[in-house]
Amino acid sequence: MRRRFLSCAMAAAALAAAPSISLAQAAWPARPVRFVVAFAPAGPADIIGRLVAQRLTGALGQSVIVENRAGAGGSVASAVVARAEPDGYTLLVNTSSYAVNPSMQRNLGFDATKDLTLAALVASSPNLIVIAPSVKAGTLKDVMADAQGGAYNYATAGAGTTPHLTAEYLFKVLGKVPVTHVPFQGAGPALNAVMGSQTQMASVALPAAVELVKSGRVRGLVVTGSKRSSALPAVPTVAESGFPGFEDVTWVGIFAPSHTPRAVLERINAEVARLQQDPDFLAKLSAAGFDPLGGSVEQSKAYLQKELEKWAQVVKETGAQPN
Known part of the structure; x- marks a missing residue:
């Protein structure tokens, strides 16, 4: 009898507690x-x-x-x-x-x-590859040709970001040119490196560089979307620049x-x-x-x-x- 009473009491307590738990969750955030x-x-x-x-x-x-x-x-x-x-x-x-x-x-x-x-x-x-104003190359094909000698490096927001993998795949797998990756701890520092000519290029998510491209502090080389970005309509896609089917975001x-x-x-x-x-x-x-x-x-x-x-x-x- 005592065991049955305890079981009923525990069930009643659980039922009584259930609404308060639900209310606590519903109240998020407090x-x-x-x-x-x-x-x-x-x-x-x-x-x-x-x-x-x-x-x-x-x-x-x-x-x-x-x-x-x-x-x-x-x-x-x-x-x-x-x-x-x-x-x-x-x-x-x-x-x-x-x-x-x-x-x-x-x-x-x-x-x-x-x-x-x-x-x-x-x-x-889409991701965006930008180049320093001091770089003479004007197109992706120009950059690929110049990079054959191994003199190019590029900045990113860090190793393991998709812009990092985008650049690695584009330059090393598709273009078969040696470029050196220079990781930073964010797109802002990576873009600062390009503006300061510490690196020739940067590969970043497009939004980080929109205003810098518009102001001429860096030059947009290619975007990695399937179509041009309405935010930077003058910058061609990778596909338009000689690598059909390339897309990344x-x-x-x-x-x-x-x-x-x-x-x-x-x-x-x-x-x-x-x-x-x-x-x-x-x-x-x-x-x-x-x-x-x-x-x-x-x-x-x-x-x-x-x-x-x-x-x-x-x-x-x-x-x-x-x-």
């Missing part, structure tokens, strides 16, 4: 949310992180604070968030480098397939630690989806060179799995190293 951005300011992750944080601050009724934690091609920030409490208050803003790093780095400090969940895909952009997404409540993941996903229907938000994306992405939590997970497989193959083909 305090400020932190966006840990995986790269230095001025790159695609930072641009998207700050744009989304600004909008979500109003939508969620809580501050969304942006913190840049650059290093190891985005893996430093990823490891920080992977170790955070899975409560939705520490989130990661990272790029497609997240899908590259497992094939590039032996000791990530986290498991990319188990420790973090892609809650929402926000936007993507950098995407940006919001990740949460694994075991974050499903209700929180769905809320993040839903808020991003709402932003992607906002004409003003879309106009800001377009002006910076981004296109919106989207999809449910499950679709985002499936997208990430395909990206992990795709970039593993590219790393194998290029023999890219984490420098």
Whole structure:
């Protein structure tokens, strides 16, 4: 009898607790949310992180604070968030480098397939190869010819970023020319290196360099999309420049630690989806060179799995190293 009473009491307690648990999840966020951005300011992750944080601050009724934690091609920030409490208050803003790093780095400090969940895909952009104003070569074919002697180097936001793999594949696999990779901790520092003639070229996600190309501080060589970017319509595609079929993009997404409540993941996903229907938000994306992405939590997970497989193959083909 006592055992039966205890069982009934425990069941009643569980039922009583269930609404409070649901309410606790529904109340997210009850305090400020932190966006840990995986790269230095001025790159695609930072641009998207700050744009989304600004909008979500109003939508969620809580501050969304942006913190840049650059290093190891985005893996430093990823490891920080992977170790955070899975409560939705520490989130990661990272790029497609997240899908590259497992094939590039032996000791990530986290498991990319188990420790973090892609809650929402926000936007993507083609990559862009820019050259210093002092470089005389005017086209990709000119650069390929000049690079035969091994005198060219190029900057990126870090080893393991998709612009890094883009350049490796384009120059070393397709062009068969020797170029030297110089990794930095963000697209901003990489572009500074080109403007200061420390490197002849940089390979970055397009939004990071749009204003620099327009102002003439760097020259756009090629974009890696299937068509020219409306943000830089004068810059030809790689396909137009002699390598048909070449296409590559950098995407940006919001990740949460694994075991974050499903209700929180769905809320993040839903808020991003709402932003992607906002004409003003879309106009800001377009002006910076981004296109919106989207999809449910499950679709985002499936997208990430395909990206992990795709970039593993590219790393194998290029023999890219984490420098």
